[in-house]
Every structure is written in C-alpha cells, then in structure tokens.
Amino acid sequence: MTDALRVAIAGLGTVGGGLVRLLEEHDGLIAARGGRSMRITAVSARNRNRDRGIDLSAYAWFDDAAAMAGAAEADVFVELIGGSDGVAKDACEAALKSGKHVVTANKALIAHHGLALAALAEENGVILAYEAAVAGGIPVIKAIREGLAGNRISALHGILNGTCNYILTAMRETGRAFGDVLQEAQDLGYAEADPSFDVDGIDAAHKLAILTSLAFGVEIRFDDVAVEGIRAISPADIDYAEEIGYRIKLLGIAERTAEGVFQRVHPVMVPTSAPIASVEGVFNAIVTQGDFVDTTVLEGRGAGDGPTASAVAADLIDIAAGRGGPAFGVPAADLQAVPTLSLDRHVGPFYVRLVVIDEPGVMADVTAILRDERISLENVIQRGRDPGAPVTVVLTTHETGEAAMQAALRKIEEMDVVVEPPHFIRMERFQS
Amino acid sequence: MTDALRVAIAGLGTVGGGLVRLLEEHDGLIAARGGRSMRITAVSARNRNRDRGIDLSAYAWFDDAAAMAGAAEADVFVELIGGSDGVAKDACEAALKSGKHVVTANKALIAHHGLALAALAEENGVILAYEAAVAGGIPVIKAIREGLAGNRISALHGILNGTCNYILTAMRETGRAFGDVLQEAQDLGYAEADPSFDVDGIDAAHKLAILTSLAFGVEIRFDDVAVEGIRAISPADIDYAEEIGYRIKLLGIAERTAEGVFQRVHPVMVPTSAPIASVEGVFNAIVTQGDFVDTTVLEGRGAGDGPTASAVAADLIDIAAGRGGPAFGVPAADLQAVPTLSLDRHVGPFYVRLVVIDEPGVMADVTAILRDERISLENVIQRGRDPGAPVTVVLTTHETGEAAMQAALRKIEEMDVVVEPPHFIRMERFQS
Numbered sequence: 001m002t003d004a005l006r007v008a009i010a011g012l013g014t015v016g017g018g019l020v021r022l023l024e025e026h027d028g029l030i031a032a033r034g035g036r037s038m039r040i041t042a043v044s045a046r047n048r049n050r051d052r053g054i055d056l057s058a059y060a061w062f063d064d065a066a067a068m069a070g071a072a073e074a075d076v077f078v079e080l081i082g083g084s085d086g087v088a089k090d091a092c093e094a095a096l097k098s099g100k101h102v103v104t105a106n107k108a109l110i111a112h113h114g115l116a117l118a119a120l121a122e123e124n125g126v127i128l129a130y131e132a133a134v135a136g137g138i139p140v141i142k143a144i145r146e147g148l149a150g151n152r153i154s155a156l157h158g159i160l161n162g163t164c165n166y167i168l169t170a171m172r173e174t175g176r177a178f179g180d181v182l183q184e185a186q187d188l189g190y191a192e193a194d195p196s197f198d199v200d201g202i203d204a205a206h207k208l209a210i211l212t213s214l215a216f217g218v219e220i221r222f223d224d225v226a227v228e229g230i231r232a233i234s235p236a237d238i239d240y241a242e243e244i245g246y247r248i249k250l251l252g253i254a255e256r257t258a259e260g261v262f263q264r265v266h267p268v269m270v271p272t273s274a275p276i277a278s279v280e281g282v283f284n285a286i287v288t289q290g291d292f293v294d295t296t297v298l299e300g301r302g303a304g305d306g307p308t309a310s311a312v313a314a315d316l317i318d319i320a321a322g323r324g325g326p327a328f329g330v331p332a333a334d335l336q337a338v339p340t341l342s343l344d345r346h347v348g349p350f351y352v353r354l355v356v357i358d359e360p361g362v363m364a365d366v367t368a369i370l371r372d373e374r375i376s377l378e379n380v381i382q383r384g385r386d387p388g389a390p391v392t393v394v395l396t397t398h399e400t401g402e403a404a405m406q407a408a409l410r411k412i413e414e415m416d417v418v419v420e421p422p423h424f425i426r427m428e429r430f431q432s
Numbered sequence: 433m434t435d436a437l438r439v440a441i442a443g444l445g446t447v448g449g450g451l452v453r454l455l456e457e458h459d460g461l462i463a464a465r466g467g468r469s470m471r472i473t474a475v476s477a478r479n480r481n482r483d484r485g486i487d488l489s490a491y492a493w494f495d496d497a498a499a500m501a502g503a504a505e506a507d508v509f510v511e512l513i514g515g516s517d518g519v520a521k522d523a524c525e526a527a528l529k530s531g532k533h534v535v536t537a538n539k540a541l542i543a544h545h546g547l548a549l550a551a552l553a554e555e556n557g558v559i560l561a562y563e564a565a566v567a568g569g570i571p572v573i574k575a576i577r578e579g580l581a582g583n584r585i586s587a588l589h590g591i592l593n594g595t596c597n598y599i600l601t602a603m604r605e606t607g608r609a610f611g612d613v614l615q616e617a618q619d620l621g622y623a624e625a626d627p628s629f630d631v632d633g634i635d636a637a638h639k640l641a642i643l644t645s646l647a648f649g650v651e652i653r654f655d656d657v658a659v660e661g662i663r664a665i666s667p668a669d670i671d672y673a674e675e676i677g678y679r680i681k682l683l684g685i686a687e688r689t690a691e692g693v694f695q696r697v698h699p700v701m702v703p704t705s706a707p708i709a710s711v712e713g714v715f716n717a718i719v720t721q722g723d724f725v726d727t728t729v730l731e732g733r734g735a736g737d738g739p740t741a742s743a744v745a746a747d748l749i750d751i752a753a754g755r756g757g758p759a760f761g762v763p764a765a766d767l768q769a770v771p772t773l774s775l776d777r778h779v780g781p782f783y784v785r786l787v788v789i790d791e792p793g794v795m796a797d798v799t800a801i802l803r804d805e806r807i808s809l810e811n812v813i814q815r816g817r818d819p820g821a822p823v824t825v826v827l828t829t830h831e832t833g834e835a836a837m838q839a840a841l842r843k844i845e846e847m848d849v850v851v852e853p854p855h856f857i858r859m860e861r862f863q864s
Contacts, residue, residue: 022582022724032649032762033581131579137725139579146755147563147571149465150454150745217464275731278710285729292454293569293742297717299707299729310725313582323578323755330464 004039005320008072008100010065010091011080012045015105015132017052018305019078019312030313034320042072069095076101076319078312084108096120096128103315105132105308111206111222114213115335118327128327129315134207135160135284137307138300139314144215144288145329151290153215157253157430158286159279160207160265162302163191163198164230164250169280172238172247178231190282200229201250201265208252212263214328215288216256217335221263224340225252228266237353237423240394241269244379246351247277248425260339262346267425269351274430287430346402349378349427351394352409357417358391366393369411373404390419396427436469437752440504440532442497442523443512444477447537447564449484450737451510451744462745466752474504501527508533508751510744516540528552528560535747537564537740543638543654546645547767550759560759561747566639567592567716569739570732571746576647576720577761583722585647589685589862590718591711592639592697594734595623595630596662596682600699601712604670604679610663622714632661633682633697640684644695646760647720648688649767653695656772657684660698669785669855672826673701676811678783679709680857692771694778699857701783706862719862778834778858781810783826785855786844790823794849798825801843805836822851828859 007023009016023030023038031037042060062068069077069091077095079102081088088109095102102121104110110117110130121128131141135158144153159165163185170181182199185191197203209222230250241248246269255262270277275297279285284302289295301307318324328335356362363382370377381394397405409422439455441448455462455472463469474492494500501509501523509527511534513520520541527534534553536542542549542562553560563573567590576585591597595617602613614631617623629635641654662682673680678701687694702709707729711717716734721727733739750756760767788794795814802809813826829837841854 018724026582026584029584029649030582032766033577033757035757137580137722138728139575142574142579143571145465146750147574147746148569148742149749150458150462150742152458152461217461275710278707290569290742292450292738292745294733294736294739296570297729297731299731301726304726306724307726310580310582310722313724314579317581318578321757323757325465325467325753325755334464 002036004037005034005076005316006039006041006074007076007078007316008042008044008068008074009040009078009080010044010068011082012043012052013080014305015308016045016080017054018309019080020054020056022309022313030317034317036320038316038320041074042068044068065091066094069100070098074100076103076316079104079106082106082108084112089113092117093120096124096126099124099126101127101129101319103129103312103319105130105312107133107203107206107210111209111220114210114220114327115332119332121327122332127319127324129318130210130327131315132308132311134210135286136300136302136304137310138284138286138298138302139311140211140286140298141214142314143296143298144211145325148288148290148293148296149329151292153256153288153290155255155289156211156215156286157251157276158211159249159276159284160204160252160302161198161250162282162284163195164204165279165284166190166282167199168230168233168248168250171233171235172242175235177235178233199231201227204250204252205265208254208263208265211252211286212254212261213335215254216261217328217330218261219335219337221340224263226264226266226343230267232423233267234423236392237425240353240381241351243381244396245272246270246427247272249276251276253428257341260341262341264343264346269425269427270430276430344403346426347399349429350397350400350405351425351427352397353423354393354395354412354418355390355420356393357419358386358389359417362417363393365415366412369408373408375400375404375408434468436471437466437508437748438471438473438506439508439510439748440474440476440500440506441472441510441512442476442500443514444475444484445512446737447740448477448512449486450741451512452486452488454741454745462749466749468752470748470752473506474500476500497523498526501532502530506532508535508748510748511536511538511541514538514540516544521545524549525552528556528558531556531558533559533561533751535561535744535751537562537744539565539635539638539642543641543652546642546652546759547764551764553759554764559751559756561750562642562759563747564740564743566642567718568732568734568736569742570716570718570730570734571743572643572718572730573646574746575728575730576643577757580720580722580725580728581761583724585688585720585722587687587721588643588647588718589683589708590643591681591708591716592636592684592734593630593682594714594716595627596636597711597716598622598714599631600662600665600680600682603665603667604674607667609667610665631663633659636682636684637697640686640695640697643684643718644686644693645767647686648693649760649762650693651767651769653772656695658696658698658775662699664855665699666855668824669857672785672813673783675813676828677704678702678859679704681708683708685860689773692773694773696775696778701857701859702862708862776835779831781859781861782829782832782837783857783859784829784841786825786827786850787822787852788825789849789851790818790821791849795825797847798844801840805840807832807836807840
C-alpha cells in the first residue's frame, strides 16, 4: 500500500467544513477509489476559535495559509479562501513552489491567474486542479478536459451562476420584481450581502473564461469577456418571453470561429424547448458542442458546501490515484493566444421592449429607424390602445448585427414619444 | 517526447470507421491532450474488401481479431466487434493476457464478463476501458468513476436506449402505434432488423448492470436485472399519461438499499417536470443521486459513429496520458457481492388501464379487488358511457407493493367484463 495522501486545507468556511466532513465520513470509500488512504494533516483559517461544528484538534493549525502552503507536512494544498489575489494567490504559489499539488475552488483566482499558475505547476511537476471552481458539483472540467478530449469543441453555453438563475426562476414563477426577489435570496442565503459579483455577471464570467480556455485550448482572457448582468430584467420582459415561447436565462456563451474566440455573459432569451430553458432555481448546466460527440449537457447543483466538497474530493482522489495532466488539457505553453472578438461582432435575433406614447405615426417612425439600419422584424406585439398615454410595444427581429441594433436603439431612445430607454435582450435559437 | 501510443482496431463497421476518421483528423489535438501522439498500427475485420470510404492501406491487416490481439505491434486493443461471447471475448482476453490495454464499446461483453475481464486486466497491469459501452458520447463512466468519486451514490436512473426513446417520442408526437413507428425507425437505421435487443430492454439492461456495478461498487449482475420492454405501450397509454402530466420513458433504475441492490428496466411514467422527461428522440440521459453532490444529470447522444468514436478516443487519450485505475473504480476483488432485490420488492404508484364492458357494478367490483389488496386509488378517469360496450377506465394508485398490484391485476383479468388483459405502467415521482 502506498503512503496516505496528506492534505492541508486552507479556508474553513462552509465549503471547508463540508470537505472535512466528506473526507472523514467517506475515508474508506475514498481509499478504495483512490488506491490509497487520504489524511488531513493541517488546516488554516483566519479565526481559530470559531465554532465550526467539526473537531479539528487532530490537525496542525496554521493562522497563515501561505505559511502552511510552504511548511505543512502535506502532498496537496487545498485552497478554499477565495479572492483573485492576496492570500489565496500567495498561498497557491507557495504551495506549487514547494512541490505540493494544489486543488482550488477559487474561480476568480483561476480566471485571473490560471495560466501563470498552470505554468508554475508544470515547472514544479505537480497538479493544479480546479473542478470546484466551475459549476460546483458538476464534473464539467473533467468532462471537457478528458471525457470529450477527442473532439474539437466549437461552442459552449451554460447557466453558470445559481444565484441569478434562482432570481430569474423566482421572478418568473411569482411575477415579482428583481429587487424583491434579490432581497429574498439574500435572506435565504442564496445571495451575498453585496450581490454584485453574482447579479452583474462577474462570477459567471470567471467561470466562462475558465471553460473557454479549457474547451478551445486558448489562453485565459477574463478581461475579454463581454459582461452584462440581470438587474435590468423586469417582470414585463419575463411575461413577454413566456408569451413568445422563450425563457430568460443569464448565460455564459463561448464560440470558437476562424477569426478568434467570442466570450459573453448576458441575459438571453432561449426557446422553452432548449435543454437549458428547463434548468431552474439554483441548478447550473453546461451545454457543449463537439464535432464528433455533438451536443452534451451536464446539469447539477452549482454551489453549496456538499457539491463543492464533492468536486474538491474528486480532484483529490485523482491525485491519490496518480491521474493527472496539464491544468487546461494541454501544456500551458501550448495554449493559443487568439484574438478575442468584441460584442460588436455578435449577430443574432433581438427582443426589444419600448414604452411609447400612443399616438399616430409612432410605429412608422420606429420601423423606419429599424429599416434604415437594415434590421428585419420577425414579430410585433402591441396590445390595446391608449391614445396619448404610454403603451408597451414589443418587437423581435431576425438575425441582426449588434452594432446596427445598438445604433437603432440610440435613435429610438431619442424619439420624443419614447418614455423609457429601450429594453433589449439578445435571443438565441438553441435547439435541443 | 514519449513514444507514440500504438492502437490496433478490431471491427470496422460504422463505429470503427468513425474512430479511424477521428484519430486521423484530430491527430494533432489528440497528441496535445494525451501528451504523446497516437498511431493506428493494425486493423481487423471480417471482410477486407468492403469499401469503407477510408484508406486502411497504411495499417497491418488481420482477418482474425484474436490473432491481432496477441500478435499486433500495439499498446492498446480496441474492440468494436460486438456480442457478449465468441470473437469479441476471445480477442479481449488475448489482448489483456499479452499485456495490451483494452478499450471496448461492447456493452454485452462488459455486462456479462466485465468482472472477469477487470480482474484479468489488473493481473496483467493494464487498463480495461469501456466509456463507449454506455450512453455513447456521454462521459458517464468517467463522471461516475472519477467525477463523483467522493460520493456514496444511492440511486441512478437513465434513458439508456436511444431506439426506444426515439420510438416513444415519435409515438407521442404522431399518435401512431408502436409497430408503425418501429418500422419507420428500422427504415431510418435507428433500429436493427431484429429489434428485440433494443425494444425488449436487453440493451438498456446491459448498460444499467454496468452503471450499477460502477456506481455502487458491487459485482456486475446482469442476470439480476428485472427487464420489460416497450412493445406493450399503446398510443392510449401515451395520451392518458399526457393528460395526467406524465410522460412514458423506458428507464433503467438502480437503487442501493440496506438490504441490497435493486436493478430494473421497464417503461415508467415520469412527471413532465422531471429532467428526464424532456430528453427526447435518440438522446440518452443519466441522473445520479450522490450524498454530497445531490442530483447530477448527464445528457447527450447515446449512439452513432461520432459519439461512440468520441468515447473510445477519450479512453485512448486517458491511456496515452497515463490516467487509469481499476475498471469499476475499485479493484475487482473489492467489488461487493450483495443480494439483488427482486421486482416483488418494488413499491410505487401504478397506472392501470382497463377495457371493460360498461355495465352497472363494474367499478364497484374493480375497486373492491383493489381494496382487498389494500391498494389505495389516487385518480380514476372514465370518460363517457356506452352501456353494454367496451369502455376504457384508467386508474392511478398511491404507493403500492408490486406483489399486491400483480395479485389485483390477476383478479381483475378474471372478471367477465374485462375484455383485454389489464395494461399497467409503474410510475416514478422524480423531482427536478
């Protein structure tokens, strides 16, 4: 029997606590599946005295994660601290340099520094693993890196933030406004006190940047992700979407074209028949398109202590079993530096909701603006009449270039009869 | 650079041809992801002269797969012959004994002989890999064996046969009868000339037996799978299911209880809101329940040359990269021999459709039989009246033991006014 794999854990919040529980409860199962036993040797957190409901007395305690990364008697350093820089980054670098494998759940760290960390891991002959950083318990990193490795992946899209999906689902089911539902999500612990990382799309963009690098074999470019969050989505948009057979989701979308890579996170109207449309509440899902395998969908819980601990444990078992490879599927030096396409290059159908004063000639003026930008309408919904008062007009377009659409929206906004800035949502026609 | 991984391929049907194409088209990508190049050295099939649309002249030709397994200059033997015994088994055994890794897409072989082959692979220090044997391109074997390895899995269910799912989907969408749709599926190449392996549930049972062994760490017991196919499903059943918010799927279901393992393949009515309900056409899906990760869903194409070649390629890339482990997640000797629970132990709601002569007292007699077996009704649908003529009565029950239900159905069938043997379908209340 090989020696036990010695594990040092930095960060003892809910995920760290969940991981300690998992490793203790499933020690036999983990030893059987990893081919050797696993043993926690050291732990680190900011506050030693906090009651975490778990007995940590058997493990060496470090106040300083970076010190533990260097000094602990450990083969693997597990980073559950969070944040793209500071302690988490210092500690991971220290661990890699001291010849320890690193397992992290930190999406911000990998999105910002994944390439450098991957190279550092290779230099030191150790593994950098981050299954828990994307989509919680769903083994999507492994699936793309290994399970679909025989394919050229041309596109992927996913629901990558459970908080936003919970909010959009609750808005649809209850008809309530964004702010109300956000407050409820905060009360239930599904959203942070400062929700901006989630609801403004940053968290989803971190995860998308990681998936993009892995799926397409390109350098990670978090700063190149076009990002819009869900704050502007209103119950009216959700109702109109439903009426035309669509659902609104915050998606991360990545495409590989001959000219470069396109990465974007924004609200999308998807047909209710698309697999992703029925992924509701806190669940996440990722849909990939491979040239031989075609469509693959992976769905599960995107966050929470149990799912995240499950993903960390999978990485640890791989390391115990001697299963490894470069962090992004190919050596860091082989990741391609390809151009990023800006959102201006996007082409697709749009949904536009206008609130206009109901008077003669308004529709003629709006449609003339669209015509001048060569935008072709698919559908117009105007319900009821209320001469002289504000009414809602909803338009959907055929395939339209982003730049033309934005130009048209600017012109429409300048019309005297338009009483709110135009609302628009990009549509995607994903098939099952 | 390590030497190229040398691959010998036995079986050059559509999947074999797809694999040759994949390995040739993606040689650069595969070398990058596997850390070494891959090279086909030998091929084998029954008919050397058949035009397969691919150039095989660069590869050594063997008429006899077992001879190739022993003699070829190869590190890996890929078995795409099919069949649980005969040439496929002989060749895989010969390959393992000669120190070659084996990658197979053969579900029947693994379901019948997986345990012995896994032990033989371990004895010879080589890998036995079979991702392509279950659910085509979906990396479900890897997901369960590695991605969810930190979990105790308590249950799984899945759509494991694309032919049956295609037939049930087409019956629902067109209202046509089983025989009609089967004929069409045969014409389209989705069903074999002899469809019994598919429509009688045998193929799904092969796959379920493999997943059960892997997920629960138990010895494979194909003969213990309770199996019913879809021949008895009628358009009437599909319509009534729709009416009460359900859809009919052929599912493989495995559960691990304190008393043993329960494996069954049969038509199931699932709520339309369950993730598995919206998996349509030739798609497959597998839903697992892990104690830390909760529900995970994997969906994709379950068959076809591209998806199957994708799965075989993933296994080959793992071998090239040195990623491996025991075939069923733990050493073959550690797989537990646990009792199999018979279908008699099943408890759940049932759907029952009766065709009875419409005369006074019939419902009283039917419900008395159910009451005597302590079966509690949830719902009764009887539409219209036609005194003296056959009418349809549909019942759904609360949780009911299989034995009680079967006893009640036998008594109902003996009633003079019952003009067809009762139709019944087990229901499952899967939540999303």
